Amino acid sequence: MKLRPAPEWQTTTWLNTPEPLTLEGLQGRVVVLHAFQMLCPGCVAHGIPQAQRVADLFKSAPLTVVGLHTVFEHHEAMGPASLRAFLHEYRVRFPVGIDAAGPDGDPMPRTMRAYAMQGTPTTLLFDARGQLRRQVFGVHDDLLLGAEIGTLLLETEQRTDATETISDELTPEPVGLARIDAGRSYKVGN
Amino acid sequence: MKLRPAPEWQTTTWLNTPEPLTLEGLQGRVVVLHAFQMLCPGCVAHGIPQAQRVADLFKSAPLTVVGLHTVFEHHEAMGPASLRAFLHEYRVRFPVGIDAAGPDGDPMPRTMRAYAMQGTPTTLLFDARGQLRRQVFGVHDDLLLGAEIGTLLLETEQRTDATETISDELTPEPVGLARIDAGRSYKVGN
Amino acid sequence: MKLRPAPEWQTTTWLNTPEPLTLEGLQGRVVVLHAFQMLCPGCVAHGIPQAQRVADLFKSAPLTVVGLHTVFEHHEAMGPASLRAFLHEYRVRFPVGIDAAGPDGDPMPRTMRAYAMQGTPTTLLFDARGQLRRQVFGVHDDLLLGAEIGTLLLETEQRTDATETISDELTPEPVGLARIDAGRSYKVGN
C-alpha cells in the first residue's frame, strides 16, 4: 500500500500560534487535526476537550495537535472575532487555523471540501511523512484514538532510529511507552 | 534494555473461561491484565468498564484482556460465590482468575505480592513475549492506555512479519490502524 | 417577612416565543429564569441543559422557564444572529430574551445590573406573585433546585385552592406530587 501525501490545508487566519502551520512544515511529527465548528455541540462537549487532552498528554512526544475551524453553516455567527472569544472562554490553547471560504456558492470551506469531510467534529491523523492515515467523522473513542497515536508514534521513532545499527531488530526499544507517560510508569521485573 | 519475562500468575479458580489462562500460554498476544477487587469503588466505576471496553474494541486484534481478583481486605465478603454473582450482575465477560491466597499471615495474595502492586485497580500490560511493559496503579487514562496498546500491537505485528522480506522497511504496512478499527475508517488520499 | 415584587426585566429581542414575556404577565405561575451567555462554558455544559430539563419535566405544571441572555463581555461575539444560531444548534426550545444593553460605559446589561447578578450562569426563582425567592450564581444542584420548585408549586396550588372550603386543612391534597410526575407514580397503600 502506498499513500500519497495529503492535500495541503488552505487557511486564512491562525490563532494561538505566532505563525501559520502547514502540513509540510510539520513533517517529522505526528499530526492530530481536529476539524470543528464553535457552535457544534458535539465538538464543544467531546471533540475539543479530547483534542486538548491529547495536546496535554503527548506534549513531550513528536506530535502536534492542530485545530481547524471548518464553518459550513451559520457563517455570520462564527466569524474570527467570535472564534477568538470562544477559544479564550474555553481555554483552548492549541493552534487553530480558519479554513478558507469556498468558491462562490459553496458553503463548505476549501480544506473541508478537499478532504471530503462529512461534518464536524472530524478527526484526522497524519503520520510523520504527512500522509493521511485516519479520518473519523463524529465523536472518536479515546481508546481507539490513543491506539492510533501509539502506532504512529512508534513508526516515527523507528524511522528516526533507522540510521542506527539495531542489534536485535525484534526487540525494539520500548521508547514509545516510556516517552508517552514517563512520570506515571511503575516497572516491575526489569 | 532487556526485560526479563514477568513472573507467572498464581491463581486458584478461573471464571468466564473453560480453562485457566497463563501468561506463558498467551505468548504471541498482547495482554492487558486488570487487577481489581469487587468491592473497590474505583474498580467498579472505572477500571472494570475500561477493561471491558478494551476487550470489546480490540477483539479482532492479537490482544487478550484478563481480570485478576486480588483480594487483600474484606476477604470474607469477596469469596468466589460473591465474585461469581458480581461478574454476572456487572456483565463482565472477560476471563477472571482469582489470585491465590498468600502464605500464613499475609493478607496480600501471591500474584499481587509478586508484582508489588500498590492496591486496586492496577493495570498491567504485557507484550507478546510475556514481558511486563507497564504497571499503573489507579485509574488509567483511556488515551494513554490506548497509546500503549497501539504501540504493543504494532510491535507484535512487526515480529510476525519479520520472517517475510520487507522491501521498504521504513514504510511498515499500517496494519495497526487498519486492524484496530477497520469498520470506522474513512480514508482520503489513497 | 414581606418581599416586594421584583424589578421587571428589561429586554430588547425575544426568541422562541411569538411575543415578549414579562414578569408581570407571568403572575400566577412559578418562573425559573436562567441568565446565561452563549460562550460561557458552565452555562453550556450545565445551566442551559438543566433549564431545558426543568422545562420538559414540569411542562404540565404552572411553571415557565425563561432564558435571559445577559452579555457582559465579548459583546461583538454574542449578538442576536449568533444567539439565534446557538439556540438552533443546541436545541434550546424555551423562550429567551436579550437583556437590554446598559447605559454608556456600562458593559453590564440592564436586568443583570438591576438584580446585581455576579456573573453567568445565574438561576432566579420567582413565586406566583412575582416575588424573587431565590438567586443562585454558578451551577445549581438539581436536588436543591427541584426542592425549591416543589415548594413554590405547592404554594401556588394552595393559593389557588384558598377560595374553596378545605375540610381538613392539615391534610392538603398531595396534588403537587401527583401533578409533577403523574406518569411515573406507583402508589401502594391507598
Added chain:
Amino acid sequence: MKLRPAPEWQTTTWLNTPEPLTLEGLQGRVVVLHAFQMLCPGCVAHGIPQAQRVADLFKSAPLTVVGLHTVFEHHEAMGPASLRAFLHEYRVRFPVGIDAAGPDGDPMPRTMRAYAMQGTPTTLLFDARGQLRRQVFGVHDDLLLGAEIGTLLLETEQRTDATETISDELTPEPVGLARIDAGRSYKVGN
C-alpha cells in the same frame, strides 16, 4: 383523598445506627427510603450516591434518609458481612436496615413484598404522617425527587405551624427555601 398509613418495615439487622429505625418512630419527619442491593449496578452507580446526596443536602431539614437492603437474588453473596464491607468501602453513612427474609420458598424479603416493589433500586417517600406518597422503581430523576422532597417539607412545616395564628395565610413563610439551602442563598429585592 385519604391515604392509610404504610405498612411497617420488617428488618433484622441495622447498620450505621445505634438502634433500629421504624416508620412509626420517624413520624414528624419526611422519610426517603432507598431500597437497594449491594450487587445491583444501577443502585451502586446512581441510587446510593443520590440517597447519600439527599442525606447531605437536607441534613438540617426534618428529613431522614434510610437504606433498606432488599436482597431477592444471589442471597449467598450479599449477607450481612458483605454488606458491612460494602458500606465501608462506598462510604455510605446513612442508616441501613436489612429486609427480613421471606417465608419458606419466597426469595423476596418481607418489606419488599409488602410494598410490592418491582426490583432495585426503588425509592419510597413517606410524609411526616408516615403515609407513602411516592414509590419509584428505577433511577429517579434528581429534579423530580427534589420537587417531591420540597413539597413534603413544606407540608411538614405547615403542619407544625398550624397551631399558631397565621395572619396572612396566603403568604406562608418561605421557610422551605430558606431552610433547604441557607448558606447558598443570595437574595435580591427584599
